[in-house]
Each structure stands twice: as C-alpha cells, then as structure tokens.
Amino acid sequence: MADMREEAFVSGWLKRMSLRQKIGQMTMAERLAVTPEDVKAHALGAVLSGGGSHPGGNAPADWVAMNDQFWQAAVADADSPGVPILFGIDAVHGHNNVRGATIFPHNIGLGAAGSPQLAAEIARITAKEMRATGLDWNFAPTLAVVGNSQWGRTYESFGCDPQRVAEFGVSYVRALQDEGVMACVKHWAGDGGTQHGMDQGETTLDWEAFEATHVAPYYPALKAGVMSLMVSFNSWNGDKCHGHRFLVTELLKQRLGFEGIVVSDWDGLKYLDDDYGVAVRQCVNAGLDMLMVPEAWREFMDALEAQVRGGHVRMERIDDAVRRILRAKLRQGLFDAPRPAERSGIGAASFGSPAHRQVAKRAVRASLVLLKNRLGLLPLAPSQRLLVAGKNAHNLGHQCGGWTLSWQGENGNATIEGTTIWEGIHAMAPQAELSADLSGAEADPAKHDAALVVIGEKPYAEGFGDIRPGDEVIQDTGSAVRGLINPLGPYGQSLELARTHPEDLACIRRIAATGVPVVALLISGRPLVVNAELDACAAFVAGWLPGSEGQGVAEVLFGQHGFTGRLPLPWPRSANTSGDGAASGEPLFPTGYALAAALVPPPG
C-alpha cells in the first residue's frame, strides 16, 4: 500500500514537472534510437535493449559504461536534478543478451522440473548478473498459460496449468525484486490462449474462463508487490489488450489495487488505430502508464502532448501514470542509488561463474523428461562406445533457443559460452565419437554399443516460432529483423517434427537400421508429434531448451542423477494437417507424465 511518506515524495516531484517532462517519464525508447543527451533533454523515463541490442563488445563493462552515461544524463543537473532512469531488458532465461552470462533452461524446462524454488534461485542469479551490468528492470517472468503448442512462445511459459504458473510467477517475482531488480509480469492478458496459437492473435473466452486461465496466475504476484506489468499484443473477444480499459484500469488498477507501472509492449499502441494520435489517446486512456516506443519516441511524445492539450487525455490520467513511475523508481531505491558504475560491483565477481553454472546444470538435469526406455537402454554407461549425432548435438545456439545473444537466437558455438550436449557426453565418456557430419553415417554395431541422436528445432522467437499450415515458411529465423512484429510467416507447417525436420527421423532410422540402438533427445521449445521418431528409437527424452550447460544432460543420461522431470503440458498424438494444424485426439502423454520407472529418486 502506498504510504503517506511515499505519496508526499511523489507529489513533490510531480509539482516540479512540466507536462513535457511528465510525458518524458511515460516514454521508453530503445538504446539504439536515443542518446544520453536526448534522455536529459526530454526527461525520458526508461531506455530498453531489444533482443540482441547490445553495446560495444557486449561485455558487462560495456553495459555498465552505457548505463552510466544514461544515468548521469538523467540525474546529474546542479539546479534541477532529473528523475533517475530505468533500463529494461528481457533477461528471460538468465541475462541472455550478454556474452558470457549463464543461460538457463527456458521456462518450459523449468515447468518440467516442477520447482518454483529452483526458478527463484535462477531469478536471483539472473538479477545478480543483471546488476553486474548496471540494469535494474527485467521484462520477466512471463505468466502465459499455454493452450496450444503451435504458439511460437510456448517455451516462454511454465506450462498449461494456471495454478502452477501462478506459483512459478510469484516465486520468480519475489526473487528478482529481493535482489534489487524490478520484475515485470507479462503479457496481460491471454497471450497463451489465442486461436490456433497465433502470436498476437485473438483469445475468445467468456470472463469466467478467461479469468481462471489467464488472469488468476497474476494474482499472487500482484499481491507480492510486483512493480510493473506488460500488456499483451493479443486481443480478448475482439478487443485489443493495449486499449482495454476494463483489463487495465477497472480490473488491474481499481479492483486489484495494482500500484506499479503498466507498460506497453513493443509499439503495442500502434495496433489500436491507423491514426497515431487516436491510438495514443486510446492506449493512455485505457490506463497504460509507460509506452515502449523504441524508435518513434519523439512522435509519441508530441502526439500525447497534442492529445492532452486537445482535451482528449485528462491531466489526472497523466499524473496517475507519472505517480506510478515515480513510485516504482522510489521503491526500487533509484533515487538514493549511486551511479551504475558504482553499484555494478554487486554482481560483477559472480557473472557467469562456475557456481551460477552449477545451478544451471541442476536445472537442466531436473528438466529432462523420459518418455521411452525400451530394453533399459538408459542409463548409458561411460564405458560404452557411443556414437553421437543429430543437428542439435553440438550447437550451443540451438540448445539455448531464442532470446539468446540475439532476438531469434543463434546457430553454432561462437557466441555463447557453455558446454554443448556433445561436450558434456564426451567429458564423461571418453570413447564417445561425434558423427563427422552429424548424420550418423558411421554407425556400426561392431564399433558402437549405442547412439545418442540429438534432434529437434532451430531457434526462433515470438511469431517466428508459430506453426501454421499454409503460410509461407520463414527459411531462416536467425535473419529476422527486430521490429518485424507481425512476422510474414511461421516456423513450420505442422506439429509433426518429421515434416519440418525430416533429417532427424532419417538420422535415427539410418543408425537403428545398422542394429545400433538409439537414444533420441529432442531439443525443442514445445511438445511435437514425434510418433515416427519414437517408433524408430529405443529411448526418447524431452530436453526442451536446456541453455548453456549441456553437461547437465550427460549427468542424467549416464545415471549420475535420475530422471525427475514431468511434462508441463500435454504431448500431442497427432495434428490435423489439413485444417489449422492443431493437435488432434487424446494426447499421447498427459500433462504430468513421465515414464514411471524413470522417477526412481537418484541414488544417494
């Protein structure tokens, strides 16, 4: 509850600010589109780094130097000290934009691990590594409840159960904010429930179902004092969330008493109306407080000023927005904080440290779900002669997935620090052999006791990861241009892995045909239809997007730790390839499933 002292402080600042300065506080620009001088001249409230947008050599020192400049520009002024600035980023599975950071499994893997406590531990480490770079605002956690794994953002969700998502969300928020980083629950509301899993699409539900599924997961985090919330691109029953007065003002602010900042998504206001001024009016009057207008921030400021002077946006609405921004900055301790350069030392020593990577390895181990184990092929023995193949066996970019160093993710091992799945295997089984072209063509029962084939998806983010039959498929999501919010087409045509990546089934069959038994490990952002792959192998593990610590996979495959992960959402049996491509019929494996025998607690 906002107290008298707090409100007096906020009112004191508000009184001293001009309309233009207040509008400046409501404006968030992208780092590439703004200078420290702009921040000073326009009293900008926040700057963000979009996916992959990094300063200099992308080392922590480069980030501290940049944030320091923005900070000094915002506050340092003898006669009229400015309001401290927030710097926001998507650190959604570790501080994933920054080179050398610890990259954790994406949330879908944490959902499989099933431990909100582990998620909190990860949030603490993420906050420490963010503080080491001078950042104080994380656009996380995502509280999406995923209803259709055709959605390209399935992997950003903790799963399909609203109660479980709520538990993960509040744990994550408390941990981030305890470590001095402002959390931002997102995307409000209904992002995971769109028709056909289309990113930014339409969620059609009556209020009871909408609340139970897509609103309720926010309740514990709101009660725990989360200080920011991001509005979703999607619409609910035909009305865009970015202009939804009931969702943002009546429900969130008035009924639920949210005291923090309601922030828009990337140019989210643009979707409301072709007339930019009208769109600004609708968005701000709906109750959004800070607008993420990465490049068009000047246009936004001018448009909002015109709307206020034209009587279309009341001064009370502007003051409510700025009060919330000032209050959040006050609670964040920014008004008393030293420059980023003086406070980044908090996390500098532990940035990407072995201790952090140990936690990431533990998360990888806990996330793996065993779906098949014929002949008791697993656990493997380090003494076995293993052949390792598959496009995702030795590829840090692929095993980390989207939102890693770049928005759409990376390919290969040049930009991310960590261990690939192959390197983890080889460290434990010196006789293991990596297939030269990853095809497994070398398989020979005279030389190999078993094979591990690491299959699955390539990285993607947001709409680029959607699965939609019929649309033109993006050939290389890695070349995506930031800001292309409504992507031209989807990642794939079907939930059937063999249709998008036939090379995986071919690899499994090639090896199995020689008589060498195959363990298949699926690296993907979601469950996929893999009936053919399951039939062709002796054992099958869902690995999700494990992140930088591939070693964790080997520690379970060799039995040092048992399989404990369970499915955080249903596994599809088939997909209707003619219609909308959705999963059809009963799930092959239900939510919560894991091969029973696998769940024997690890020895010792």
Ligand code: GLC
């Ligand atoms: C994106 C995402 C949102 C993210 C924001 C800033 O479009 O929808 O989750 O926080 O832009 O990168």
